[in-house]
Amino acid sequence: MSERILVVEDDHKIMRFIRANLVASKYTVFLAQDGIEALDLYEEHLPDLILMDLMLPKMSGLQCIEKIRQYSNVPIIIITAKGSSQDIIQGLELGADDYIVKPFDINELIARVKAVLRRSSSTVAVNEPTIEVGSLYIHLTNYQVMYANKKVSLTPTEFNLLVELAKNLDCVLTHEYLLSHIWGQDYINETHYLRVCIARLRKKIPINDGEKGFIQTIPTVGYKMLG
Structure with missing residues (x-):
């Protein structure tokens, strides 16, 4: 079963671009255009990772991350056009795992997705339980x-x-x-x-x-x- 990724992005062109490349990389993709829809789709599908734009209608990406972190540790990668260190740090402080700034190279995004998923599924060598x-x-x-x-x-x-x-x-x-x-x-x-x-x-x-x-x-x- 392929790993499932929720893409939260209100720019349709960017959303379709990300989705096409994730599907080509054998991921199952769900799409949300605002923060409210993102929360609903997360609860419905329980994805393995979330790609979260910060500038969203109805509920900002930061507000969405804060709500998700109240009940879930799902890996989250921030996507931001601002490149603002303050927004990025705030996102990381709220519990995001990584970030990427628009415009980005799609190969870098895929590499970060793989890295975050690898960290989330990595096992710890156990000598003592x-x-x-x-x-x-x-x-x-x-x-x-x-x-x-x-x-x-x-x-x-x-x-x-x-x-x-x-x-x-x-x-x-x-x-x-x-x-x-x-x-x-x-x-x-x-x-x-x-x-x-x-x-x-x-x-x-x-x-x-x-x-x-x-x-x-x-x-x-x-x-x-x-x-």
């Missing part, structure tokens, strides 16, 4: 995270980043190492992805500085989790 760090429990076999006896909902990228840090307690992992291992070699200089993802982890898992499990910033170098 659970990693325990203070009040943080990471269940590797069923991809669940518990903190202070409460379940924490993470996107696949957030989960993989948390596991990488937890497997290397008290070790400084450089920006380049984390970006290449979690996002891929093509993202090795995209430090804002890492910065935003770390910020989301700290918000979802509010461990105090100095406690076990806290993700410590090593300025200009990288991050480490305290053990």
